[in-house]
Amino acid sequence: MLLKQISVFLENKSGQLLQIVNVLAEHDIDLRALSIAEAQDYGVLRAIVDKPDETLALLREQEWLCSANEVLAVMVPDEPGSLTRILNVLADNDVNMVYTYAFLSGVEGKACIVLRVDDNAAAEKLLRNAGIEC
Amino acid sequence: MGNYYQPEIETMPRAQLQALQSERLVEQVRRVYENVPYYRAKMDAKGVTPDDIHGIEDLHKLPFLSKADLREAYPCGLLAAPKKDCVRIHSTSGTTGKRVVAFYTQHDVDLWEDCCARAIVAAGGTDEDVVQVCYGYGLFTGGLGLHGGSHKVGCLTLPMSSGNTERQLQFMEDLEATILCCTPSYAMYLAESAIETGVRDRLHLKSAIFGAEAWTEEMRHDIEDKLGLKAYDIYGLTELSGPGVAFECAEQNGMHINEDHFIAEIIDPVTEEPLPLGSKGELVFTAITKQAFPMIRYRTRDICMLKAEKCSCGRTHVRMCKPMGRSDDMLIIRGVNVFPSQIETVLLNQGMPANYQIIVDRVNNSDTLDIEVEVPQELFSDTVSAISKKEKELVSALKAMLGIMAKVHLVAPKSIARSEGKAVRVIDKRKLY
Ligand SMILES: [Zn+2]
DSSP, rough: OOEEEEEEEEESSSEEEEEEHHHHHHHOOOOEEEEEEOOOSSEEEEESSSSSHHHHOOOOOOOOOEEEEEEEEEESSSTTTHHHHHHHHHHHHHHOOEEEEEOOOOSTTTTEEEEEEEEEEHHHHHHTTTTOOO | OOOOHHHHTTTTOHHHHHHHHHHHHHHHHHHHHOOOHHHEEEEEEHHHHGGOSSGGGGGGSSOOBBBHHHHHTTTTTTTOOOGEEEEEEEEEOTTTSOEEEEEEEEHHHHHHHHHHHHHHHHTTOOTTEEEOOOOOOOSSSOOOOHHHHHHHTEEEEEEOSSSHHHHHHHHEEETTTOEEEEEEHHHHHHHHHHHHHOOGGGOOOOEEEEOOOOOOOOHHHHHHHHHHHHHEEEEEEETTTTTEEEEEOOOSSSSOOOTTTEEEEEEOTTTOOOOTTTTTEEEEEEEESSSSSSOEEEEEEEEEEOOOOOOOOOOSSOOOOOOOOEESOOOEETTTEOHHHHHHHHHTTTTSSSOEEEEEEEETTTTEEEEEEEEEEEGGSSSSSSHHHHHHHHHHHHHHHHHSSOOEEOOOOOOOOSEEEEOOOOOEETTOO
């Protein structure tokens, strides 16, 4: 399934992440997953939330530099070897993965793996053909 | 008292000195008007002829000359002597297109070296001294200027040029150098190295002549303590000859301008009106003895004050304070002239918004240049690669434009402080003025 991910530019100074988390909490937005990519002077926060459009509008209003894009989410059994199967399929088909992170899905016994690849639809098809639920 | 290289000139009564200036000015104005079409056109445009200039009281009637004129007339348009009579050129550092080439006849070199000799003698130099010159030799005026002055005084001259600190310290120790000539930041570096390597206690330095960059009283005391010497300031511009336009005496309270060669004025940089003595304004020089490259009312862009009070050293020539800033926005970073507009041009060419801030600092005696730029929305995505790629492109484009490395920091939009809606473009933390 495709999910809308929100990315926010964070400067390398304390309290930036806290400010964002506060904004979400104040507006009753559920933060399901987050990861941060860091460079020397800045970082990019990536988040999966329950209300992405509202979140984006809210952050833009507060003048955060942010954007939204689609990422591929794959539900896997929360057990050893789940990620290996996915990575094998992608590697076998020469799909370049830009980054990935995972979170507990809220569904009993299932984890959700977020994949950022160049072509979401193609990767989704490859995984489905390999019998992976996504 | 004493310590003069040319006592009759350096202590000349002011009335006599001004009469000399007037005589030389009248002659110089006539010479440039007759020999340099560029000056003639400027004077004609202002409706002034050599007949209007009877002495220094008429100086204000003459048009100004600026760095833009020098660029426009590059390379030979301001030459006032036949090229065959010129024996040397020097040039300012800086990026291509901003260079100034100054010409010298043998007479010009001679007078310039006299000026440097005055500075060396004022710093206690005699023919017994060993002068170590670690200013760069070459197009830069620092090395050859002090070198020539040192010869004139009859000092043993060590033409070290810049760099190679280990060798500098070895010669300083082995040849028992007594006078050091270099930039204050290099002196600081030499001092620290001398202390670290234990050479410090085997040195014979008594004085130093520092110039070519801004420095503070704190730096003076620090270097004086570390090297056990007395540090003298020297001022000059390639356009006017080089170091030695003005120099400090033992009072260490302002630099005596060599007024028999250079007439100094202070003007309001905006209205261009001359200001009374003692006011703070832009320093303007008229070179009245130079043959090849005479400057008439050259705007230095240095903000300064002149002091007419009699100096206890006996010299009658007015003193200028250390430059207190610049009337344009030029920054001198690691000896290179940098204009914020050049940085802005690079950013715009690279598709960046003109929201930036330039931060200049001095860390471990070396200037640092950091540029903060706001990231535009279209550059931002969920990955860092696009931004870091742009960062690298900016660094190399800036290097190509400025000739020096700058660190680029990408920051969030609207994060650069604005005062009253207008961004503060330059923060110079060096506190050199
Ligand atoms: Zn004096």
